[in-house]
Amino acid sequence: MRLVILGGPGSGKSTQARQLCRHLGIVEISSGNILRRAIASQTDLGRKAQPYVEKGELVPDEILIEFMRQRLLQPDTAKGWVLEGYPRTAFQAEELDFLLEDLNQQLDWAIYLTVPESVMMTRSVERSQNYAKDSTTSAKSRLDDHPEIVPRRIELFYERTVPILEYYDYRQKLLTINGDQPPEQVQQNILHKLELDD
Numbered sequence: 001m002r003l004v005i006l007g008g009p010g011s012g013k014s015t016q017a018r019q020l021c022r023h024l025g026i027v028e029i030s031s032g033n034i035l036r037r038a039i040a041s042q043t044d045l046g047r048k049a050q051p052y053v054e055k056g057e058l059v060p061d062e063i064l065i066e067f068m069r070q071r072l073l074q075p076d077t078a079k080g081w082v083l084e085g086y087p088r089t090a091f092q093a094e095e096l097d098f099l100l101e102d103l104n105q106q107l108d109w110a111i112y113l114t115v116p117e118s119v120m121m122t123r124s125v126e127r128s129q130n131y132a133k134d135s136t137t138s139a140k141s142r143l144d145d146h147p148e149i150v151p152r153r154i155e156l157f158y159e160r161t162v163p164i165l166e167y168y169d170y171r172q173k174l175l176t177i178n179g180d181q182p183p184e185q186v187q188q189n190i191l192h193k194l195e196l197d198d
């Protein structure tokens with residue numbers, strides 16, 4: 001199964017992606033985690049991405065598209081994957097389709113977790129406060145969760161990512177799920193829509 005999870009900051013994308021991957025035995029590919037790790041170890045990708053991630057801006061399409069292309073060619077992706085945080089722009093969505101076409105593969109579904117803007121705001125700010133309290137997490141590893149950049153991340157979600165919904169809807173690939181519920185309920189609803197519940 002090949003899935004994309006879409007949603008704003010604090011919509012629960014990473015929690016749901018992780019559980020889905022566990023359930024389906026496929027790999028989770030999270031662009032945010034990949035970037036944070038790359039920044040922490042100051043790889044080429046990390047150095048290029050850092051100024052954008054720190055400000056809550058999107059990393060330029062060409063940097064991520066090439067990286068994700070390489071990632072999706074790795075052997076662990078053969079059984080399928082859940083992409084979390086990617087695509088985030090219409091251009092990335094189109095490029096993903098081109099890549100899949102080249103590989104003779106198809107996306108099964110794009111799952112959109114909807115939550116009100118106020119929930120995005122409170123969940124993201126709470127998360128940044130929890131990271132700040134947790135001494136085992138270096139502040140640097142979550143520089144994108146600083147409360148002052150949360151509004152910008154939300155703004156970019158509406159500006160750049162929401163247009164992708166139409167792209168997938170038009171292709172009859174969009175599943176919309178209410179993300180403003182307890183995580184277990186959200187997961188159940190996703191599995192139900194994917195006809196994977198028992």
Ligand code: AMP
Nearest residue numbers: 031032052053057058059085086088144
């Ligand atoms: P996330 O954890 O998915 O919210 O991603 C953290 C940060 O990484 C974002 O605020 C962006 O700066 C960057 N990022 C992650 N995924 C993408 C993407 N698909 N396109 C551009 N930038 C991204």
